Amino acid sequence: MTKLFASRYLPEPVDPHALSLDPPSRQAGPVGVLLVNLGTPDEPSAKAIRRYLAEFLSDPRVIEIPQWIWQFILRGFILTRRPQALAPLYQKIWLEQGSPLLVWSQAQARGVQQQLADSGVPVCVEVGMRYGSPSIAGAMDRLRASGCERILVVPMYPQYAASTTATAVDSVNAYAGKLRNQPELRFIKRYHDHPGYINALTQQVQQYWAGHGKPQRLLLSFHGLPRRTIEQGDPYHRDCMETAKRLKQSLGADGELVHIAFQSRFGAEKWLEPYTEPTLREWARQGITQVDVMCPGFLADCLETREEIEMQCRDAFLAEGGKQFRYLPCLNDDPAWIRGLADLIRQHIAGWQV
Numbered sequence: 001m002t003k004l005f006a007s008r009y010l011p012e013p014v015d016p017h018a019l020s021l022d023p024p025s026r027q028a029g030p031v032g033v034l035l036v037n038l039g040t041p042d043e044p045s046a047k048a049i050r051r052y053l054a055e056f057l058s059d060p061r062v063i064e065i066p067q068w069i070w071q072f073i074l075r076g077f078i079l080t081r082r083p084q085a086l087a088p089l090y091q092k093i094w095l096e097q098g099s100p101l102l103v104w105s106q107a108q109a110r111g112v113q114q115q116l117a118d119s120g121v122p123v124c125v126e127v128g129m130r131y132g133s134p135s136i137a138g139a140m141d142r143l144r145a146s147g148c149e150r151i152l153v154v155p156m157y158p159q160y161a162a163s164t165t166a167t168a169v170d171s172v173n174a175y176a177g178k179l180r181n182q183p184e185l186r187f188i189k190r191y192h193d194h195p196g197y198i199n200a201l202t203q204q205v206q207q208y209w210a211g212h213g214k215p216q217r218l219l220l221s222f223h224g225l226p227r228r229t230i231e232q233g234d235p236y237h238r239d240c241m242e243t244a245k246r247l248k249q250s251l252g253a254d255g256e257l258v259h260i261a262f263q264s265r266f267g268a269e270k271w272l273e274p275y276t277e278p279t280l281r282e283w284a285r286q287g288i289t290q291v292d293v294m295c296p297g298f299l300a301d302c303l304e305t306r307e308e309i310e311m312q313c314r315d316a317f318l319a320e321g322g323k324q325f326r327y328l329p330c331l332n333d334d335p336a337w338i339r340g341l342a343d344l345i346r347q348h349i350a351g352w353q354v
Contacts, residue, residue, distance in 0.1 A: 031123045031349050032148030032183070034139055035109055036168040037156040037300065039131030040099040044090035050083040056131040061167040064229070086303075093306040102129070104300035104332040105156065111338040112345060121346060124148055136171045143183075150184045150352050152345060156299045158197055159239035160190040161225060188348055192239040193246050196340020201296055202250040203336045208292075208328055209254070215292040215326065217257055217283065220244050221309055222297040224262035224271040237272055243296055263295075263313075264304050276309070277316050284320035291317060294328040299337070301330045 039056060041048040057063055057078065063070050090099075097103045105127045113125040124146045128139030143151055153172050157164040169187055176182045191197055205218065222240045230237045240260070248255030263276040276293075283291065293313065295305045310327040317325045331337035 027147065029147030029149050031352050032143035032146065032151040033112070033123050033125045033345055033349075034136070034143065034151055034153045034172070035105060035112075035125065035127050035156055036136060036153060036172070037101060037105045037127065037129055038164065038302075039129040040101045040302070041090065042099075042133060044087055044094045046083040046087045049086050049090065050079050052132045053082060054079055059131070059163075059167055061170070062163050089307045090303060092311065093301075093303060099302075100306060101300050101302040102127070102134075104330070105129075107333040108156075108300065108338065108341065111333050111335075112342045115338050115342040116346065119342070119346075121349075123345070123349070130168050130171055136168070137175050140172070140175050140183075148183060150349075151186075152349050153185060153187045154341075154345065154348075155188065157297070158190065158192045158194075158299070159222070159236055159243060159297055160192075161236035162229065162234050163225065165189065186348060188344070190235075190239055191344055192243045194340065194344055196343045197337070198243070198246045198250055200331050200334055200337035200340045201247050201294075204328060204331065204334060205247075205251060205254075205292075205294070208326075212326070214254065214257065215290040215324070216288050217259055217291050219276070219279065219291060219293045220247070220258060220260050221263045221276045221293055221295050221313075222260070222272075223264050223295075223304065224275070226267075227270045227272060230272065240297065247296070263308060277313050280313055280317040280322070280325075281320045284317050284322035287321075289321070289323040291322065291324070292326045292328055295330060298330045300332055305330055 039052060041052040054074070057074055058067075058071070060067060063074075093100055095103050109125040109127045113123060116123050124143055126134075126139040126142050128134060128136035130136065140151070153169070155165040155168045157168075160166075172185065172187075176185060220243075222243075225234065225236055240262075244258060244260050248258045251258065259279075261274045261276040261279045262272040265271045265275060280291065280293075293309055295309060298305050305327075314325040314327070
C-alpha cells in the first residue's frame with residue numbers, strides 16, 4: 001500500500017548528476033507597480049451592478065458583521081433592489097470610454113509610467129481593482145508575464161483604512177500565496193501627508209480660485225466609516241484630519257475657508273461626523289450662499305464624487321437657499337498629481353535596481 005501511494009503521488013526522484021552546474025543567467029526584470037483601486041461595475045446596468053455589489057459587499061473587511069447574518073440580508077434584500085436603483089445613477093456619470101473610476105485610474109497608470117520613464121526609471125504599471133475588473137490577479141499576472149519579480153503595490157487611498165487599504169493588501173497576498181515562485185513585494189500603507197499629494201491638492205484649489213474666484217467656504221468631503229471602526233483602532237479619521245491640516249497650512253490665509261465632513265453613510269449606525277449633505281443644508285439655512293466642495297480621499301472621480309456630491313449635494317444646498325455650489329474634480333490625471341505619484345513610487349522602489 002505504501003509503495004502504491006508513493007508511486008502515484010510522490011514525484012520521481014531527481015538524478016543530481018542531471019542538474020546543470022552552470023545554470024542560465026537570470027535577469028532581475030523590470031520593476032512592477034500595481035495601482036489598486038476599489039472597483040466598478042463593468043457597465044451601468046442592474047445586472048453588472050448586482051455582480052459588483054455581491055463581491056464588494058461580501059468582503060468581511062467592508063461589512064464587519066457575522067457573514068451568515070449579512071449574507072441573508074445582502075442576498076434577500078439589498079441585491080434584489082439596490083442594483084435597479086443604482087443603474088440610472090451610474091448612467092448619469094458614465095463616460096464614453098467607460099466607468100470614470102477605471103478611465104481615470106488607467107490614465108494615472110499611463111501618466112506615472114511615462115513620468116518615471118522620462119526621468120530614467122523604467123517601470124511596468126498596471127491597474128487592478130479590488131472588486132470587479134480588471135482584477136488584481138489579472139494585473140499581477142500581466143506584471144509577472146513582463147518579467148517583474150519585484151512589485152510595488154500602491155493602494156489608491158491616501159488615507160489608510162482596513163476596509164480599503166488592508167483589503168487590497170489581503171488580496172495581493174492571497175494571490176501570492178498560491179504561487180510557487182513569488183515576486184518580491186512592497187506595499188505603501190498611506191501617503192495622506194506626502195508633499196506631492198498635498199501640493200497637487202493645493203495647486204488644484206489655487207488654480208481654480210484664480211480663475212473663478214473664492215467661495216465663502218471650502219468643504220473637504222471624505223468617505224465616511226462607522227464610528228466603531230475608529231474606536232476599534234482604525235487610523236482613518238486621524239489620517240483625514242492630518243490631510244486637512246496640511247492642506248489648510250499649504251493654502252496659507254485661505255486655509256481659514258477649509259471645513260471637513262464625511263459622506264456616503266450606509267446603514268443605521270453612527271458614522272464619522274459631521275455628515276456632508278446635512279452640513280451643506282445647514283450652511284445654506286445659516287446664510288452661506290457660496291461653497292466649493294472637493295473630495296481629497298478619492299484620487300479618481302466615481303459615483304460617490306460625481307453623483308453623490310456634484311449632483312445630490314448640489315441639489316440639497318440649492319434647495320435650502322444656497323446660490324453657488326461648485327464641485328472641484330478629483331485629481332484624476334492632473335499633471336501635478338502625476339508628478340507627485342511618480343515621486344512617491346520612486347521613493348518606495350529605492351534600492352531596487354531599475
